[in-house]
Amino acid sequence: MTLENIKNGMTAKRNQIIVSVLDKLEYIENYASGVRRIFKDYESFDKKPEYYISDNGVIVTLYNRNYIKNNxxxxxxxxxxxxxxxxxxxxxxxxxxxxxxxxxxxxxxxxxxxxxxxxxxxxxxxxxxxxxxxxxxxxxxxxxxxxxxxxxx
The missing domain is CATH 1.10.10.10 (Winged helix-like DNA-binding domain superfamily/Winged helix DNA-binding domain)
Known part of the structure; x- marks a missing residue:
């Protein structure tokens, strides 16, 4: 998977059984929308989230949107x-x-x-x-x- 695929909503379920159980228990909300929401929330900020995607997972670094500089x-x-x-x-x-x-x-x-x-x-x-x-x-x-x-x- 690439960052562009993830941004477009593509998912890769590692354990279909766990995902299915969490969905039925209503612990999953708006499944596969997190990355799109992160990009939307950071649109107007200078410091964008950083993503590292490997074969085994994704690491996301989110920067504090409340940080004040040079006031x-x-x-x-x-x-x-x-x-x-x-x-x-x-x-x-x-x-x-x-x-x-x-x-x-x-x-x-x-x-x-x-x-x-x-x-x-x-x-x-x-x-x-x-x-x-x-x-x-x-x-x-x-x-x-x-x-x-x-x-x-």
Missing amino acids: DTQKNTVNIDKNKNDTQNVNQKNRMNTIIDLIKEKSNITIKEICLKLNVSRPTVYRDMKYLRENNILEYQGSAKKGKWIIKK
């Missing part, structure tokens, strides 16, 4: 890659601006409190805070218990 910051507002107007970047920009607003209200706010107010996971908040710190928008001063966030001008 500029201006007056406590996060400017996310102007060429990408996808919902995820808008949501991330809104989240980061909300984080800054929350810190303005309460400089000793905890990550847990931010997670609860934004209704997002801890890793999401850590990722946003890391970005804000690396781009000199925020700084944390003091100990873990008695410290506070500083918004840099």
Whole structure:
């Protein structure tokens, strides 16, 4: 099988019995559509998935579509890659601006409190805070218990 064959929906069932059982148990959804969906989802991104196809299988490397590169910051507002107007970047920009607003209200706010107010996971908040710190928008001063966030001008 070639990548073009796979992209066009061609399948090679290694174990027909297992495939049949999984299909009947409804564990398989849209059988043989994964590669086409991956290509469709990555259409507007610079870094496309990489495929390695051998006689024994396929290895797919998917790149993080949420990765932000070379962003500029201006007056406590996060400017996310102007060429990408996808919902995820808008949501991330809104989240980061909300984080800054929350810190303005309460400089000793905890990550847990931010997670609860934004209704997002801890890793999401850590990722946003890391970005804000690396781009000199925020700084944390003091100990873990008695410290506070500083918004840099």
